[in-house]
Amino acid sequence: MEALPGLNDSTQLANTIEGDNELHELSIAQGFEWKIEVSNDAPLTVEVKSGIAEIFGTELATDKEYVFKNYKFSIYCVEDVVLSWRCSALNENNLSITANTTAKYVYNLHFALEKMRSSSFDGPRILVLGSQDSGKTALCRTLCSYAIKFKAYQPLYVNLNPTQAVFSPPGCVAAVPISAILDVQCSTWGQSMTSGATQLHSKQPIVKNFGLENISENKPLYFEMVDQLASNITDRLRNDSLVRRSGSIIDTSPLNELDEDFSDLEHIAKQFKINAAVILGEYQQDFLQRISQKLSQFIGVHLVNLPTLSGAIKLDDIYRRSLQRSAIREYFYGTDTTVLSPYAVGVDYQDIAAWKPKNFLENQDLDSDLSPTELSPVEIDPSNIQHALVAISYAPKRSPSADVIKAPLLGFALVTEVNEKRRKVRILVPVPGNLPSKALILTSYKYLE
């Protein structure tokens, strides 16, 4: 590969630092964190020997081996920690161990939320804002982990960023009550009930399929999905006093993807009835004031501004894509510890009724005023459905677009082969049986083995 100009594998960088794959012992002082970036080819195993260490707020058990692959994260030491590690791509002279400068703010925020939980049956509903890679998701994950650490709370994590896959494939907005410990080894936070029996308690997400990669490709459709999710959440909170009291932690898309006049933000705040908001990163006072004013009708107190989380890393597109790919892979094939066996079914062209969301960035000729949320019918041919991830809706196969968009999701399938000659399609489904006789929605995400 190296001989070919322009073909630089992203994993090469990590591999240039040669490790010996031997067991090493490492002591990290209280308040410091070990920033780690591992590729798929050179997994890292870690075993805590003594002290309290955590990953995004979830404590690591002592004398248990954890394996990390294709993951960028930090191990934060709440106490002095001794651990052993082994990796063929890390060298003990090049480990990045630095003081964590923002943990104190996260603790303060957590205790403020705890206060809201203990003083009312209606817990906090906090909006987490910030620029790209400022640590929004890391903060949400830490706050969820802290909330369940000592009390039997079940905070609702709401993911409004369709590019990231948390308990769902990418392209979705989702909400999941965090009912038990999260899987520290998983960038997708853990496994959902679709995985069957899992090592840790599986979670049950509410998922809405947006289907496109970027919210600006079809904002009206994105907000249709956000509104549907918000309405499901309102029902859930009404009927589940524990989740209501534990509160919602709402993770958003980067601020630059939302409207400059903050009307998108106002819409989200209204839909999720937020009563607190935090913004990560360094901003001009005037900018913070404008957001604060917009949100003042919802949040009694001011918007809380915290620095970019210590340890947050600027991610490149290749890594983002690899996380999306692993989430799709995990949905169908499971993980190394929970292996799943999806079923391949053969379907005739005429037995498929597929729709796709309108993409206004890709197709500038589309008239955006003409019901942008309406789905367009898909003509089955290899060029558009080969290797595509498709959402299976509950709407019967011949339903009109308006019904399909409103219908809940049954699950996802993956087109693995399209035979133009025989007019047949091979589709991977997570459960045995035929492809359900339901309307399908083609997403922009593709997965090839």
Ligand SMILES: Nc1ncnc2c1ncn2[C@@H]1O[C@H](COP(=O)(O)OP(=O)(O)OP(=O)(O)O)[C@@H](O)[C@H]1O
């Ligand atoms: N201690 C840490 N705190 C926060 N982020 C960390 C830490 N250590 C590593 N990271 C990594 O930094 C990257 C960016 O963090 P994160 O995904 O939370 O940002 P974000 O603001 O949610 O990004 P996006 O705007 O893409 O949604 C992630 O890969 C995350 O795993």
